[in-house]
Amino acid sequence: MEIKLAECCGNCEHHVNGQLCSVQEIVTSENQVCNAYEFRAVLHRDSDCLKCSKFQTDNCAHPKKASEGMLCTVWNPRVAS
Incomplete structure (x- = not known):
């Protein structure tokens, strides 16, 4: 089994303050996913x-x-x- 980093809001640099997506401009949860995902280093x-x-x-x-x-x-x- 391969383990991967989930491409969800919790790991995205657009997820601001743990609740707002700066791209979609909506409140999001850490488990949501969209095509604007960008890894948060x-x-x-x-x-x-x-x-x-x-x-x-x-x-x-x-x-x-x-x-x-x-x-x-x-x-x-x-x-x-």
Whole structure:
């Protein structure tokens, strides 16, 4: 079984203050879904370059600085296949 991040309002950067969608301009719940979904990157201590899917690729925003322990705003989780 593959586990994926749910593309719902609770994980979307358009879901403001946990209740309002800034795109649809309506009150939403964390479990609703729409086509305007955009992943909300949330940084924490364990979200460093070594766990980023962009690390050591052409998509890395900071290839010369990227290293263990560094955090940035374009961090994407590394998905196990």
